[in-house]
Amino acid sequence: MLPFEDVCAKHSPFSKWLFHPVKRRLARSYLKILQKYTDIKVIGITGSAGKTTTKEMVASILKLDGRTVCTPKNIDSVYSIPNTILATPPGTKYLILEMGVEYKGEMDFYFWMAKPDIGLITNIFPTHTQFLDNIEGVFREKSKLVLGLPGNGKAVLNSADAKLKSLSDKLTSEIIWFKPDINPITQNANAASALARALGVSEDKIKKGLSEYKKPVHRLQVINHVSGALILDDSYNSNPWAALSTLAYFNKLAKGDKIAVLGDMLELGTYDESAHREMGRSVAKSNFKTVIGVGKSSKFLIDEIKSHSKGTETFLFEKAEDATPIVRRSLKKGVSLLIKGSRSIGLDKIVDALP
The missing domain is CATH 3.90.190.20 (Mur ligase, C-terminal domain)
Structure with a gap:
């Protein structure tokens, strides 16, 4: 079912811009309440490649360990994050948010709405450089995900990525490294498994979750x-x-x-x-x-x-x-x-x- 503002947008293209600022503020306030009064864990995932596949693998694993909600596929994070937060019922154990960034300051906006307990970065490469200038701009924006984690947070990072390895002395949160692989799907599975282990999920559930993951069409x-x-x-x-x-x-x-x-x-x-x-x-x-x-x-x-x-x-x-x-x-x-x-x-x- 389409979000309310998308239904309205069919009749007026301006309605999406009218409703979304309100929705973002509601989402921000609602998530603050959930994080204060429940045991929900908020997980943020970003990277230059593999973030959607990794997010889907993480969701496939974590749903075996408790109620899990995650952002849908193929929808811009600007819209999917507030919609997903507001669709998260009390009692949810894991909230997984894909935080794709294309512009300077975009991660700051996501952090204004949702403050993750765990952050995963798949890799850093020169993507969206039309808007982020160069690889340093990409790194600067995406690394905000883990640089902004609380002291008791966990950062899950690619051990073969030189940019991400340079963060090891700058983070106050615990760092969990995952192994690279020539097969991108295997590398994404390594990332998802490392995150699940950081949350205390059993190896049996990790294996079962990965086996139940269904690769989307047109992706490797x-x-x-x-x-x-x-x-x-x-x-x-x-x-x-x-x-x-x-x-x-x-x-x-x-x-x-x-x-x-x-x-x-x-x-x-x-x-x-x-x-x-x-x-x-x-x-x-x-x-x-x-x-x-x-x-x-x-x-x-x-x-x-x-x-x-x-x-x-x-x-x-x-x-x-x-x-x-x-x-x-x-x-x-x-x-x-x-x-x-x-x-x-x-x-x-x-x-x-x-x-």
Whole structure:
């Protein structure tokens, strides 16, 4: 069911902006009451990649240990956090809030509404640099999640992330480190498990919760296609780190001829060209038979592949739909296909259009 202000917004686009400031204040006051008079634990999760998957894994585990409420998928944190807080009934043991940030000062706003007891940061990479300037800006904003924790709080951090490791001398809360992994899903599971252990959840519940977690479509989804081809569909979203990570994982899985459909990585600001060129150089080293770029910035990626991998066939399209015919006729036994790009590029349409 849509929130009240979204129903009203269908009739007046201004109603959402009218109701939300009130809703945020109500959410802030209500959560203060819950934290004062109940034993609710508030968990904040952020990071440059993997935060939604990690949040869903954490929820899958914690629901086995008590009533758990978490922010829904695919809704901007600005709207989902107050809605989720107000939907949290008394007696809830765990409240999980995904705190995605794109702008300077956004984490301060979340902390005004909700003060977590536990903070988890998956990683720090140059994402949303169009608004956060550079990796230092990303780090500065996202690290506020754990820098603002109370002295008896717990910070769950990636042990392989140099930026996050630099926080070890600055935090007053307990730090729990989780291990990285070449498989992003395994790394997210490591993060979720570390957080659950920090809350005293048993290993049996952790294993059961992870086994019951259902991976969303278009997120590192391995598909055994009817043609006999192997498809790694990671078309839900992309950023420089996620793209390189997915490429490394795909190279481990792939057998036979490798084909890639790679869409633009968005909101990179001044990093746009360099990030796409870096991705292109990495792809060029991976011995692909065919690479299809989709979007305006993918021209930089294709340029690098042409320069460094003469044997790779390349195509460049503005729209995802234009790439579908080539993908269809390329699928056969012995082919491995990688699909990765930012959500608004629409590469999921290619997957959905396959027989």
